[in-house]
Structure formats: structure tokens, C-alpha cells
Ligand code: ADP
């Protein structure tokens with residue numbers, strides 16, 4: 001029996017694996033089981049397509065056999081197997097171009113290397129983390145002779161003829177100190193369930209089971225063989241094979257939610273990248289939806305092997321309520337969290353997944369509006385968050401968001417608002433800043449009511465931040481009614497312009513209010529109210545400023561508001577006629593303060609406000 005040396009790269013790789021992965025050696029089992037699963041896939045494929053193999057028996061299974069006394073574990077499969085040449089080239093050299101490439105990038109810098117290793121498969125060699133000797137007996141399908149490959153993972157390997165009854169591979173690990181913990185049936189079952197539960201083939205474990213012997217009052221060790229995995233990668237089956245109940249059951253098992261999901265989207269992508277995704281929308285929003293420490297709900301699999309869960313990298317943050325599975329054919333098993341963020345394959349899957357989820361939601365919105373309403377009741381807000389961050393999908397997100405409005409009960413879509421617009425309406429208007437009741441009674445809406453123009457009521461705290469960044473829906477402008485320029489749209493060319501007549505009053509008010517206001521203007525947006533407050537284009541509204549200050553931004557500069565007054569209002573007309581009267585100054589402040597109150601802003605000096613009010617009342621009653 002000839003001793004053969006490892007290719008130099010193999011020794012290098014072995015060292016690296018042992019040093020960079022020692023913190024979670026349990027992955028050795030995931031790697032070996034996935035190799036067996038690949039070998040079974042290959043044989044199945046041959047029996048389907050190759051005449052010479054069609055008559056071969058195909059009884060796919062993976063057997064783990066634990067010998068606690070000997071501290072060994074064997075992993076046997078009935079797959080394609082390896083002949084002498086295969087054993088040498090697959091287990092003794094690094095033929096895989098990816099790994100070669102990887103080794104050429106090695107810097108010697110441990111930390112960087114252990115990050116790098118996640119980009120490539122570690123595979124078979126990871127078993128040397130837990131074993132000081134590995135024996136592989138394999139017989140290739142269609143051949144008679146079997147071979148035994150043995151190595152201590154240090155210097156090289158031996159190869160010799162051996163016998164094996166059927167085609168397949170049996171790998172025996174002689175556990176080292178690190179591996180001792182896996183000479184334990186509980187631990188093995190746990191690791192198999194964690195990583196390999198959805199491998200399509202059955203995985204059996206043979207071990208000494210303790211059973212209580214009541215007669216002799218002691219526990220007996222009984223050699224037992226049990227299937228460990230569920231072997232149910234449902235998501236890899238075609239949609240037509242699956243019932244609603246199948247989907248619901250899988251949802252419950254992966255989400256921990258006991259109620260049925262609202263809907264699910266199952267996609268199989270082939271071609272450039274091969275992957276399967278199955279996404280679920282929970283009927284009720286997850287409890288941690290608005291917690292900074294939320295858990296991501298998507299699990300990543302590579303070829304049905306579980307890789308990791310609650311990875312926030314798998315979907316954008318605003319879709320954190322989505323539950324489900326991404327199963328890729330193209331990622332290495334060893335892909336790490338650090339690598340996920342910059343991995344091109346995953347980025348492509350993520351981009352396509354977001355598009356898919358959003359377009360499915362859009363089609364539900366169109367075809368099943370009632371069902372969609374259930375969705376939006378739970379998830380309108382995260383969708384708005386998407387508007388803030390996901391520029392690429394903004395158009396679709398705008399179609400998904402729903403709004404309260406002055407024209408309809410319940411919620412409405414921008415598409416519907418647009419369809420209700422009259423021909424000469426210049427934009428879609430909305431009002432933000434405060435509770436719904438406050439917004440609905442705002443003097444800013446008066447002109448819109450008068451002109452019968454719909455205004456959206458954006459009463460969610462995040463609305464102002466989100467929508468200040470969204471200025472168009474398709475070709476149509478989106479405008480906040482409390483911005484100073486918005487009223488330009490509303491000017492009625494036919495009405496006489498009385499700005500000039502009112503100018504002396506405006507000047508007078510400005511001198512009274514001084515530096516509390518940026519400007520005082522004649523308004524075109526008021527009907528019943530004498531005055532209102534508007535903000536400059538780029539400034540946060542008064543409520544927003546109030547909120548930011550409450551959140552601790554004390555030294556935020558306070559932009560001054562602009563006061564608009566209604567030239568047609570009785571009070572304003574009287575003031576104009578009598579600008580120097582004793583009550584003129586009180587009236588000026590009352591016009592300003594009441595506009596602030598209507599905006600939901602609390603007055604700095606309520607006592608003075610009340611004194612003024614009382615003086616005016618005394619004079620007028
Ligand atoms: P990878 O699985 O990424 O190719 P591994 O290091 O896990 O890398 O395995 C190396 C090669 O050894 C495999 O590609 C396969 O050809 C061969 N091999 C490993 N285990 C088995 C097995 N149980 N049956 C057949 N071939 C195997």
C-alpha cells in the first residue's frame with residue numbers, strides 16, 4: 001500500500017480550516033451529509049438518463065452509525081461512490097477552481113482568511129476538525145472493485161483495494177478530543193435536525209438506545225435505528241404537488257406562529273442563478289416589528305442544507321415581517337454572515353425576491369382588495385418605511401401604500417385618488433402633522449373643501465419624514481398643503497387680487513409680531529378661518545419640530561413660521577379698516593396664536609393669550 005502525499009494546497013487548506021472554523025466544528029456533519037446527498041442526486045440522475053445505469057438499484061439513504069465505545073461515527077450512503085482515481089483526485093488534491101482561487105488569495109492574516117473562507121466550500125476536510133483519522137471506503141456505481149482511503153489529515157493518505165457490497169461511500173471518523181462530544185446520539189440528532197432536516201433523502205441514526213427494563217429495574221442498551229430528519233424540503237417540490245395545508249404546516253414549523261399565514265409566494269428561479277424562495281406574510285404583524293432588536297424571519301438554505309436564520313441581510317429591513325426560506329444552489333455551504341452582505345449571488349437573489357414580493361402584493365391588491373385590506377391594516381407602515389429607503393422600488397411601493405382621505409371612508413390608493421382628480425387639479429395634496437381629528441379640521445383644508453379637491457390625511461408620525469422625500473406619483477406631483485408654495489396652485493385668476501389693498505395691514509402685523517414670524521402674507525387657501533400657519537418648502541412642519549425637540553434635539557434651530565391671513569374674513573376686514581385701534585395689537589397676536597393652536601402647537605405663553613382674549617371679549621360683548 002503506497003503512501004501518497006497531499007497536494008501542497010490541501011495541507012494549507014486543512015490548516016486553515018482547522019484554525020478558522022474550530023469555534024463551530026459541528027458543521028463537519030452538515031458537510032458530510034451534504035456530500036452524501038450530492039452523491040445520491042448524481043446517481044439518481046444517472047439512473048434516469050443513462051441506459052447503462054437504468055437497471056441499477058436505487059435505494060437512496062444516508063446512514064449514521066455511532067459506536068460510543070470505539071468513539072467512531074460512520075456516514076454511509078448509497079450514492080454514486082468513488083473509484084481509485086476519484087478518491088485521489090477528489091480527496092487528495094484540490095481540483096475545484098474556486099478553492100484554488102481562494103488559496104491564491106491567502107494573506108496569512110488569520111482574521112481576514114477566516115472571513116474569506118466563507119466564500120468557498122470547506123467540505124470534506126472539515127471532518128479533520130473532529131477526527132484524527134478518517135477512513136473512506138467507496139465503490140463506484142457500475143464498478144465491482146471498492147477502495148479504502150485513509151488519512152490522519154496531516155501528511156497524506158493511503159489507498160488500497162477493499163470490498164463493499166453495493167455502490168456507495170462509507171466514511172468512518174475516529175473522533176479526536178474535539179470530536180468526543182459528537183459520540184453522543186442526542187448531540188448528533190440535534191445537529192442533523194439543525195442543518196440537514198430538509199435533505200431530501202432519509203437520514204438514519206443507529207445507536208444504543210437506553211430503555212427502562214421494569215422487570216429487572218435497570219436500563220438496557222438496545223441497538224436502534226431511527227430516521228432523524230424530516231426529509232421534507234417542501235419548497236423544492238412543484239406548486240402543483242402542494243396543497244394549501246402543506247404550505248400552512250411548513251409556515252407554522254418555520255415561524256413558530258400558530259395561526260395560518262395571510263398569503264405566500266413560492267418561486268423557483270432557474271438559469272443564471274438557481275434558487276427557490278418561499279415567502280409568507282403573517283396574518284398578524286410579528287410582535288417585534290417595531291423593536292430595534294427584531295428578528296429576521298427568513299432562513300437561508302444552500303441545496304436544502306440549513307445555513308442560518310434571522311439574518312437581517314436576506315431582505316431589506318422594511319420587509320422584516322416576511323417569513324420564509326431562500327434556498328440557493330449557487331452559494332457555498334460555508335457562507336458566513338459577514339460574507340452575506342457582499343456576496344453577489346445573494347445580492348441578486350435578494351433584489352429579485354424584493355421585486356417578487358412587492359409585485360405579488362400588488363397583484364393581490366388589484367385582484368383581491370378585501371384580502372389586501374387585511375394586509376395593509378397590519379403592514380402599511382413598514383411599506384412606508386420602504387418608500388423612505390428603497391428608491392429602486394418606489395413606484396411599486398407607492399401603489400401599495402394606502403391613505404386616509406377627505407373624500408372616502410377607510411383607506412384609498414394613490415391610483416384611486418388620481419382617478420378622482422378633476423382635469424385642472426394640478427397635484428395630489430396631503431396634510432401631515434398631528435392626529436387625524438386635528439388634521440381634518442385644519443384651516444389649511446378650507447380652500448380644498450371649497451374647491452372640492454381631495455386631500456390625503458397623513459396622520460402617522462413617520463408620514464412627514466417619508467413623504468417629504470416623495471414628490472411624485474408617476475407624473476403627478478405630490479404636495480403638502482402646509483407648504484407655502486402649495487397655495488400657488490389654487491390661485492383663482494378670475495378673482496380680484498386684493499393683495500395690494502391689504503399690504504398696509506400685512507406690514508402692521510409684521511411689525512407687531514416681530515421676529516416670531518418669517519413673514520405675514522395674504523392667503524388664498526382660507527375660507528372660514530382668519531389665519532393659518534405655513535412652512536417653507538424645505539423646513540420641517542411645526543409639529544415635526546416639536547417632535548424632534550421632544551426627542552432631545554434641543555438645540556435644533558427653530559425655523560420661523562409664516563402667518564397667512566384671509567383677506568375676506570370679517571376680522572381681517574375690520575382690522576384693515578381700523579389698524580390703529582386699541583385692540584389691534586391684541587387681535588394681531590390672537591390671529592397668530594389661534595393659527596398655532598389649530599396646528600396642534602402648544603402656546604409658549606398661555607396666560608398672555610387668555611388675557612388678550614378676555615380684553616377682546618370685554619370690549620365686544
Ligand atoms: P464539494 O462537495 O464542495 O465538491 P467536498 O470537499 O465536500 O467538496 O467534496 C469533494 C469531492 O469529493 C466532491 O465533489 C465529490 O466528488 C467527492 N465526494 C465527497 N464525498 C462523497 C460521497 N459521499 N460520495 C461520492 N463522492 C464524494
Ligand code: MG
Nearest residue numbers: 031035123124
Ligand atoms: Mg461537499
